Amino acid sequence: MLSFKNVEFNYQAQPVFSDLNFDLSQNEFCYVIGKSGAGKSTFLQLIYMNILPSYGRIIFDKYDSQTIKPRELPMLRRKLGIIFQDFKLLRDRNIYENLSFVLEATSRTRSEIKKRVNDALTDVGLSHRRYSMPDELSGGEKQRIAIARAIVNDPMLILADEPTGNLDPETSLEILDIIKKINARGTAVILATHNYELIKSHNAKIIKIEDGKALKVVLKPKQ
Ligand SMILES: Nc1ncnc2c1ncn2[C@@H]1O[C@H](COP(=O)(O)OP(=O)(O)OP(=O)(O)O)[C@@H](O)[C@H]1O
Numbered sequence: 189m190l191s192f193k194n195v196e197f198n199y200q201a202q203p204v205f206s207d208l209n210f211d212l213s214q215n216e217f218c219y220v221i222g223k224s225g226a227g228k229s230t231f232l233q234l235i236y237m238n239i240l241p242s243y244g245r246i247i248f249d250k251y252d253s254q255t256i257k258p259r260e261l262p263m264l265r266r267k268l269g270i271i272f273q274d275f276k277l278l279r280d281r282n283i284y285e286n287l288s289f290v291l292e293a294t295s296r297t298r299s300e301i302k303k304r305v306n307d308a309l310t311d312v313g314l315s316h317r318r319y320s321m322p323d324e325l326s327g328g329e330k331q332r333i334a335i336a337r338a339i340v341n342d343p344m345l346i347l348a349d350e351p352t353g354n355l356d357p358e359t360s361l362e363i364l365d366i367i368k369k370i371n372a373r374g375t376a377v378i379l380a381t382h383n384y385e386l387i388k389s390h391n392a393k394i395i396k397i398e399d400g401k402a403l404k405v406v407l408k409p410k411q
């Protein structure tokens with residue numbers, strides 16, 4: 189479903205990745221770890237083709253970084269759900285509108301949009317907050333809404349960049365549990381984090397970005 193082949197990426201003359209190879213199959217859950225500045229966020233941006241490799245190629249679904257046209261980017265992004273550390277909700281719209289906004293560009297009927305938004309809000313346990321404004325929610329609730337927004341269009345892959353970075357340990361675990369449940373229903377997930385404590389008991393694939401390469405991490409079985 190997703191493949192990086194000998195990807196090199198430079199910001200101006202600064203290399204971030206020199207020879208990065210990576211594969212992800214459908215339904216897989218993969219953590220991306222690595223120290224600050226290693227390139228975790230850059231890695232995720234390459235997947236949604238916000239930036240393109242300087243060398244090598246990335247293939248996601250039927251899209252190839254070497255041949256994708258700018259007008260195809262919205263179609264590619266519709267197959268992804270993206271979650272950020274700082275939630276990125278639209279502050280001037282209520283929760284329902286934050287989610288329905290994602291579906292407006294798709295040719296869905298109003299009743300279909302309503303059903304999808306309500307289902308996604310139910311999945312994260314916040315359908316009763318549909319008419320709240322983002323500023324009326326706690327950080328954990330905001331992140332749950334951001335997860336609902338990421339799944340409302342039924343993506344193939346969820347990209348999460350430090351989704352628990354602004355949350356306390358207990359709320360972080362709740363957020364991770366919701367993302368795991370979505371994965372168990374068949375959506376692939378790539379989650380970047382430097383919180384190794386949070387993820388170490390989850391038996392999922394982990395790659396470490398170091399010196400411009402992606403290293404597979406083999407975890408010790410849980411004690
Ligand atoms: N827009 C940009 N222009 C130039 N250099 C950048 C840009 N964004 C990131 N970089 C550089 O690329 C490298 C990788 O950054 P990136 O944000 O991907 O790291 P990260 O692993 O996500 O770090 P963190 O854990 O702090 O979020 C860093 O050296 C950073 O300074």
Ligand SMILES: [Mg+2]
Nearest residue numbers: 228229230349
């Ligand atoms: Mg980052």
